[in-house]
Amino acid sequence: MYNISLNKIRKTYGDLTILHSVEMEITEGEFVVILGSSGCGKSTLLNIVAGLDTCDSGQILIGDKDVTDLEPSDRDLSMVFQSYALFPSMTVRRNLSFGMEVARVPKAEREAKVAKVAQLLQIDALLDRKPSQLSGGQRQRVAIGRALVRSTGVCLFDEPLSNLDAKLRTETRVELKKLHNDLGFTMLYVTHDQVEAMTMADRVAVMNKGRVEQFAPPQEIYEKPANLFVASFVGSPEINQIAGHLSGNGSLDIGKTHIDLSGYAFENGTRPAQDAILAVRCEDIKIVPPAAGHITAQLDFVELLGADALAWVLYHGKRLSVRMGVDQARALESEVGLQFDLTKASVFCTKDGHRL
Amino acid sequence: MSSPANAAAMPRVAVVGMYAFLIVSALFFLAPFLVILINSVKPMADIRSGNLLTLPSEITFEPWRIAWSSACTGLDCSGIKPGLWNSILITVPAVVISVLTGALNGYALAQWRSRFADWLMLFILIGLFVPYQAMLYPTVKILSGMGIFRSYTGIIFVHVVYGLPYTTLLFRNFYVGVPDEISRAARMEGASFLRTFWSVILPISTNIIVVVAILQFTGIWNDYLLGLIFAGNDNLPMTVQLTNIVNNSRGAAEPNVNMAAALLAAIPTLIVYFVSGRYFVRGIATGAVKG
Amino acid sequence: MARWFQRQMFRPTFTVVAFFAVIAIFFYGSIGWTFLMSLTKSSLMPRYDFVGFEKYADLMDNKRWIVSCINMVVFGALFIVGSLILGSILAIFIDRGIRFEGVFRTIFLYPLAISLIVTGLGWRWLLDPTLGIQAMVRDMGWENFAFDWITEPDRAIYTLVIASVWRSAGLVMIIVLAGLRSVDGDLWKAIRMEKIPQWRAYVQVIFPGMRPVFASCIVLLMSEVIRGYDLIVAMTNGGPGISTEMPAKFAVDFFFSRMNLSLASAASILMLLLSLLMLAPYLYSEFRRRD
Ligand SMILES: Nc1ncnc2c1ncn2[C@@H]1O[C@H](COP(=O)(O)OP(=O)(O)OP(=O)(O)O)[C@@H](O)[C@H]1O
Numbered sequence: 001m002y003n004i005s006l007n008k009i010r011k012t013y014g015d016l017t018i019l020h021s022v023e024m025e026i027t028e029g030e031f032v033v034i035l036g037s038s039g040c041g042k043s044t045l046l047n048i049v050a051g052l053d054t055c056d057s058g059q060i061l062i063g064d065k066d067v068t069d070l071e072p073s074d075r076d077l078s079m080v081f082q083s084y085a086l087f088p089s090m091t092v093r094r095n096l097s098f099g100m101e102v103a104r105v106p107k108a109e110r111e112a113k114v115a116k117v118a119q120l121l122q123i124d125a126l127l128d129r130k131p132s133q134l135s136g137g138q139r140q141r142v143a144i145g146r147a148l149v150r151s152t153g154v155c156l157f158d159e160p161l162s163n164l165d166a167k168l169r170t171e172t173r174v175e176l177k178k179l180h181n182d183l184g185f186t187m188l189y190v191t192h193d194q195v196e197a198m199t200m201a202d203r204v205a206v207m208n209k210g211r212v213e214q215f216a217p218p219q220e221i222y223e224k225p226a227n228l229f230v231a232s233f234v235g236s237p238e239i240n241q242i243a244g245h246l247s248g249n250g251s252l253d254i255g256k257t258h259i260d261l262s263g264y265a266f267e268n269g270t271r272p273a274q275d276a277i278l279a280v281r282c283e284d285i286k287i288v289p290p291a292a293g294h295i296t297a298q299l300d301f302v303e304l305l306g307a308d309a310l311a312w313v314l315y316h317g318k319r320l321s322v323r324m325g326v327d328q329a330r331a332l333e334s335e336v337g338l339q340f341d342l343t344k345a346s347v348f349c350t351k352d353g354h355r356l
Numbered sequence: 357m358s359s360p361a362n363a364a365a366m367p368r369v370a371v372v373g374m375y376a377f378l379i380v381s382a383l384f385f386l387a388p389f390l391v392i393l394i395n396s397v398k399p400m401a402d403i404r405s406g407n408l409l410t411l412p413s414e415i416t417f418e419p420w421r422i423a424w425s426s427a428c429t430g431l432d433c434s435g436i437k438p439g440l441w442n443s444i445l446i447t448v449p450a451v452v453i454s455v456l457t458g459a460l461n462g463y464a465l466a467q468w469r470s471r472f473a474d475w476l477m478l479f480i481l482i483g484l485f486v487p488y489q490a491m492l493y494p495t496v497k498i499l500s501g502m503g504i505f506r507s508y509t510g511i512i513f514v515h516v517v518y519g520l521p522y523t524t525l526l527f528r529n530f531y532v533g534v535p536d537e538i539s540r541a542a543r544m545e546g547a548s549f550l551r552t553f554w555s556v557i558l559p560i561s562t563n564i565i566v567v568v569a570i571l572q573f574t575g576i577w578n579d580y581l582l583g584l585i586f587a588g589n590d591n592l593p594m595t596v597q598l599t600n601i602v603n604n605s606r607g608a609a610e611p612n613v614n615m616a617a618a619l620l621a622a623i624p625t626l627i628v629y630f631v632s633g634r635y636f637v638r639g640i641a642t643g644a645v646k647g
Numbered sequence: 648m649a650r651w652f653q654r655q656m657f658r659p660t661f662t663v664v665a666f667f668a669v670i671a672i673f674f675y676g677s678i679g680w681t682f683l684m685s686l687t688k689s690s691l692m693p694r695y696d697f698v699g700f701e702k703y704a705d706l707m708d709n710k711r712w713i714v715s716c717i718n719m720v721v722f723g724a725l726f727i728v729g730s731l732i733l734g735s736i737l738a739i740f741i742d743r744g745i746r747f748e749g750v751f752r753t754i755f756l757y758p759l760a761i762s763l764i765v766t767g768l769g770w771r772w773l774l775d776p777t778l779g780i781q782a783m784v785r786d787m788g789w790e791n792f793a794f795d796w797i798t799e800p801d802r803a804i805y806t807l808v809i810a811s812v813w814r815s816a817g818l819v820m821i822i823v824l825a826g827l828r829s830v831d832g833d834l835w836k837a838i839r840m841e842k843i844p845q846w847r848a849y850v851q852v853i854f855p856g857m858r859p860v861f862a863s864c865i866v867l868l869m870s871e872v873i874r875g876y877d878l879i880v881a882m883t884n885g886g887p888g889i890s891t892e893m894p895a896k897f898a899v900d901f902f903f904s905r906m907n908l909s910l911a912s913a914a915s916i917l918m919l920l921l922s923l924l925m926l927a928p929y930l931y932s933e934f935r936r937r938d
């Protein structure tokens with residue numbers, strides 16, 4: 001029973017509100033990633049779940065038990081820190097068993113558990129070393145090991161991979177995901193790295209300025225962002241945005257150009273007239289001859305990325321990106337037509353950014 | 357480590373001038389020590405016939421022996437020996453307790469998140485610079501009330517308490533640099549504040565412990581005023597005994613014995629200085645930049 | 648309630664509160680009580696017959712107090728300037744990568760390990776006209792040579808300056824040296840490119856950039872000046888006459904041997920105010936910097 005529910009969690013520092021009434025329901029065994037830019041309150045939220053920080057109001061349930069006022073050690077969860085936070089003066093073995101030592105677990109049991117986790121993470125050979133004698137990747141494993149040794153079902157991670165080099169990060173990512181599949185723990189994982197979020201999560205919570213903007217499976221976040229913030233935060237290069245006026249007959253008017261949005265599925269099927277923004281990912285745009293597509297734009301420059309290429313075009317002074325094959329990119333004329341795949345596009349309200 | 361300043365060649369005259377200045381300074385710094393050293397092994401006859409800066413005609417350790425075991429302070433003629441034991445008995449426990457309390461308080465202060473934290477810092481920083489005179493008499497009264505005025509416990513207590521702002525601040529400044537995640541991790545493991553301090557934090561504080569221990573050792577060993585007031589006649593530290601010996605024999609004037617006594621009083625801290633070298637320097641540098 | 652208590656086991660609050668209580672009682676409580684005493688007519692024992700600021704007025708009529716204050720200003724100014732200049736010059740030279748750096752450094756720093764009592768005695772002997780430098784020069788043939796400052800009421804204060812500069816120049820040196828070593832290497836390169844003479848570089852570029860370093864030196868030295876007691880006791884005991892008396896000694900004497908509790912308290916409170924006054928700009932900048 002390790003589902004977690006967060007109920008209207010609020011956190012303020014003086015006049016500054018760090019978390020505005022955050023709500024989240026995490027089911028048992030789920031891998032949830034909290035994604036957001038620096039300073040948006042991810043760590044604060046995680047620390048509140050862990051019990052390392054208090055919230056001003058709200059409630060935290062773990063396995064249907066109200067743990068809001070409990071000490072971290074009474075919450076049945078464990079945590080992996082960004083800087084690993086291994087105890088520098090202790091050997092790896094003692095790092096792993098310290099928590100059980102504090103809890104007065106008998107020695108034999110401690111040793112058995114340490115041995116089991118050490119084997120699982122392949123750190124048996126390192127057990128008698130001090131943290132300073134380990135490489136970054138090894139420290140990372142020990143930190144995860146420490147969390148697993150005592151863990152009964154919930155594991156929290158605060159940007160655990162951000163101190164690793166790119167290659168190691170990819171490897172550890174895969175391993176963590178595998179570990180999750182094998183152990184079936186509930187995992188709450190904080191990161192600002194989209195790739196980690198997309199690859200590991202069962203569901204992603206995108207955070208912005210202390211609010212959860214969208215909480216959904218990664219593919220849905222990518223394809224059907226709930227608002228303009230999520231759309232532009234997720235994906236690289238940033239999603240293309242074309243501002244215009246949505247008229248009653250279902251077309252987006254930009255000056256004299258009218259983009260027919262009949263292929264787009266509006267939420268609730270309604271399309272009230274208002275200022276709106278059409279957002280399309282670079283891979284959902286096709287290059288066509290000028291005047292044959294939805295709009296016509298001027299080619300600015302081309303970036304060759306190896307596997308494919310990005311063409312940057314100018315439309316009404318704004319730069320848009322289009323992904324295409326390298327050969328096609330080399331052959332581009334100075335004026336191009338752009339055809340949008342409206343089934344994959346999004347339309348947002350200009351005023352508050354919500355999806356239309 | 358060498359600064360780029362020395363990359364620029366200096367004119368020869370300047371180099372000569374610089375070394376001349378350094379050597380003269382070195383003589384200035386060494387002079388008192390050498391004078392005391394030389395005269396502490398000089399027979400009294402040499403001193404009467406010459407001055408302090410003449411070399412001894414023969415080397416004798418008689419003054420040292422007298423200073424150690426039979427020089428008089430008033431009616432009591434047992435030398436400076438009892439003072440040495442008193443100083444050790446006072447200094448060692450006082451340093452140990454100072455270090456432990458300073459570390460605990462420093463860690464607590466580094467961990468303490470509150471909007472009053474800055475005010476508490478100001479409170480301590482001011483405490484650091486309060487002249488003892490403004491506290492001495494009330495402290496006498498408090499210790500009398502506790503029944504430990506002029507006692508062995510009393511003098512240790514005063515050293516620890518008077519040193520508290522200083523030791524606490526030194527440790528706090530160190531612990532502010534220790535990543536907070538380590539303490540958080542310990543808390544996740546269920547370790548209480550004291551347990552975390554003892555099992556996780558203290559073992560990684562060796563450097564700062566040595567620094568504070570050295571500073572407190574020199575400070576307490578060299579103390580005069582507190583020992584004079586709070587130690588009581590049976591526990592007078594070496595510095596007080598030394599002045600008693602010197603002032604007692606002022607009329608009779610046996611400078612060689614006095615100087616031997618002064619050296620005996622200075623030797624322990626000098627040993628600490630020479631043995632700990634780098635730590636001592638680092639201690640002064642960190643201790644100096646308070647706050 | 649039980650849960651609140653249990654939570655506190657994981658918090659530094661209890662330790663901070665205990666620490667705060669000790670400081671509040673022993674430092675601030677004592678100061679408060681000393682202040683109360685200064686408003687009474689207490690002599691041998693505390694009495695609570697308040698007479699307002701009468702004792703402060705008495706102090707202003709007390710010749711010994713006035714002399715003490717003047718002495719402190721003269722001594723303090725010379726001592727601080729002297730230590731800063733000597734310490735900075737030594738730091739510059741050491742920073743230039745001289746030979747035997749370690750030896751020189753050790754020599755300049757060892758006085759810090761020696762107690763002010765031994766320092767005072769050493770210099771007292773060295774400057775004693777019948778034993779020390781004057782005697783030596785006369786023995787060498789200059790019969791009329793005179794260097795008897797320590798027995799001259801007008802000059803004795805300067806001998807205290809010599810002894811304390813001797814002890815504290817090393818402190819300044821080590822702090823300034825740490826400052827010099829953290830000067831950005833590119834700055835030196837720029838100075839060489841611009842062909843600025845080295846001495847001007849120090850005076851106009853490097854040292855102005857090290858203002859906080861000098862500020863902490865000055866604060867440190869000032870607190871030594873205000874607290875200065877041991878050195879005077881060992882070296883001149885306030886004499887000849889009252890020519891080297893200072894406030895710290897005034898207060899201790901009136902507390903413990905002259906038994907004028909209220910006057911001593913008033914003196915202590917004035918010393919405290921002076922310390923705070925000196926400290927205020929430093930504290931202000933410290934806290935400004937933190938915000
Ligand atoms: N003790 C504090 N006092 C005031 N503000 C704080 C405090 N701790 C954190 N904050 C503020 O709360 C906000 C959220 O901080 P948090 O550490 O949760 O960010 P984060 O999303 O984890 O960022 P990062 O990716 O950089 O780790 C930040 O704007 C930070 O400045």
Ligand SMILES: [Mg+2]
Nearest residue numbers: 042043044158
């Ligand atoms: Mg964070």
